[in-house]
Amino acid sequence: MxxxxxxxxxxxxxxxxxxxxxxxxxxxxxxxxxxxxxxxILNKDQRVRIGLRSFLEEVRRKPLSDMSTNYVDVATGVTYTSSIERVALTTTRGEVLSDLYNLKVVATFVAGSEQQEESVDVYVYKPATR
Known part of the structure; x- marks a missing residue:
């Protein structure tokens, strides 16, 4: 038992x-x-940042008239948008720097279930060709 x-x-x-x-x-x-x-998510974020940097460098080298553009990366599902805005800075001598521009690049993508944006702003000096 x-x-x-x-x-x-x-x-x-x-x-x-x-x-x-x-x-x-x-x-x-x-x-x-x-x-x-x-x-x-971190891998996608890294790919977006690398793509953002590449797109920024590509757009920065273009003529001023072609700097505002869009690009859709189908492989990663990211939309890159660039816009340019004139910046007027005055020097200490009172001169206006008229050939200075603010280039803004925005990457829009979906991470998980949320739409996110990453952006970069860069000042670009593009003197007028004479």
């Missing part, structure tokens, strides 16, 4: 141990899934 009672406790302990193990494994699986989602 002592042997059958002991076997029941071992079975109960085994069920409890397996349940605790299953809960632990499920917790680890959820943590791994969350970390993979975060890694994907």
């Amino acid at each position: 002592l042997g059958s009672s002991s076997g029941g406790y071992i079975l109960l302990e085994l069920i409890i141990a397996l349940s605790m193990f299953a809960i632990g494994v499920l917790g680890l699986a959820q943590t791994l899934n969350t970390s993979m989602e975060v890694a994907n």
